[in-house]
Amino acid sequence: MVQWTAEERAAIQAVFAKLDYKSVGLESLTRLLVVYPWTRRYFGGFGNLFNSEAIMANPKVAAHGTVVLQGLEMALKNMDDIKNTYASLSELHSEKLQVDPGNFQLFGDCLTVVIATRMRTEFTPDIQAAWQKFLAVAVSALRKQYN
Amino acid sequence: MLSNTEKELIVQIWDKMIPVAEDIGSEALLRMFTTFPKTKTYFSHLDISPRSEHLRCHGKKLVQALAEGARNISTLTTTLAPLSRFHAYQLRIHPTNFKLFNHCILVTLACHMGENFTPVAHAAIDKFLSAFSAVLAEKFR
Numbered sequence: 001m002v003q004w005t006a007e008e009r010a011a012i013q014a015v016f017a018k019l020d021y022k023s024v025g026l027e028s029l030t031r032l033l034v035v036y037p038w039t040r041r042y043f044g045g046f047g048n049l050f051n052s053e054a055i056m057a058n059p060k061v062a063a064h065g066t067v068v069l070q071g072l073e074m075a076l077k078n079m080d081d082i083k084n085t086y087a088s089l090s091e092l093h094s095e096k097l098q099v100d101p102g103n104f105q106l107f108g109d110c111l112t113v114v115i116a117t118r119m120r121t122e123f124t125p126d127i128q129a130a131w132q133k134f135l136a137v138a139v140s141a142l143r144k145q146y147n
Numbered sequence: 148m149l150s151n152t153e154k155e156l157i158v159q160i161w162d163k164m165i166p167v168a169e170d171i172g173s174e175a176l177l178r179m180f181t182t183f184p185k186t187k188t189y190f191s192h193l194d195i196s197p198r199s200e201h202l203r204c205h206g207k208k209l210v211q212a213l214a215e216g217a218r219n220i221s222t223l224t225t226t227l228a229p230l231s232r233f234h235a236y237q238l239r240i241h242p243t244n245f246k247l248f249n250h251c252i253l254v255t256l257a258c259h260m261g262e263n264f265t266p267v268a269h270a271a272i273d274k275f276l277s278a279f280s281a282v283l284a285e286k287f288r
Contacts, residue, residue: 027266035270052266109250110269116257117264125174125181125197128254132182 002137004079011130015115015123016076024114025065030055031110032103039103068107075138082141090145101143108135149278153271154220160256160268161217164210171255172206173198178251186244213252216279227282235286242287245280252276 032039034052043049046060055061071089078085093099112132116123164171177197180187193201212230219226234240253273257264
């Protein structure tokens with residue numbers, strides 16, 4: 001089981017408290033689709049994903065960004081059992097959506113960069129470390145049902 | 148593959164980092180050591196505590212090398228040849244660590260530039276850092 005120190009819990013809560021799910025979700029997904037263009041393969045039904053401006057203006061991307069952040073909130077609310085909390089989500093991504101799990105890490109990296117642009121100097125190395133540990137656990141849980 | 152616009156953007160960004168090379172470089176390193184503690188194993192010969200002289204000095208070297216690469220993107224292999232040999236035959240860093248450092252450079256730039264670190268800038272710098280690391284790891288085997 002993952003062990004969290006009091007400082008780590010506080011750091012992760014602090015990051016979430018500052019997150020505007022809609023805006024951060026949209027920008028993180030946009031960065032994923034721009035920086036790692038192969039990820040567009042999973043969003044064929046989303047319409048215009050041609051460039052950064054088009055993606056940021058795309059309502060389906062915005063809606064989906066919020067969904068993903070809400071998914072992460074589930075992990076936040078169940079930090080001591082993320083593995084089981086994500087069991088059905090993991091199955092969804094592997095069986096139905098068939099997403100290459102390498103892309104989860106990439107989304108996490110983009111989300112981290114967006115948080116850094118918003119929090120700036122408040123996103124200290126210690127807070128970053130705690131946040132990335134949380135993401136690593138979430139990503140690992142999402143990968144669990146792949147076989 | 149970098150477009151001409153991306154190459155210009157990369158040079159612009161790194162030129163702005165040169166005057167604050169120590170700050171940017173030491174911050175990226177500190178972020179890497181804090182988030183990925185295994186990376187510290189390569190630095191047992193230095194004092195890498197926050198704000199240490201070694202950390203600032205080493206950080207400065209890294210940013211200056213990156214800025215040099217940015218100005219010579221089309222000749223990266225030649226420009227980085229000595230560094231490439233150094234990383235292959237002396238440092239012998241496990242190649243996965245380049246990605247960890249690159250990620251921390253991106254986070255550092257994001258913290259410093261805020262919304263000016265646009266998705267397009269993010270993509271350009273990420274591609275540049277990947278190309279740079281590939282050249283550094285070229286002679287590994």
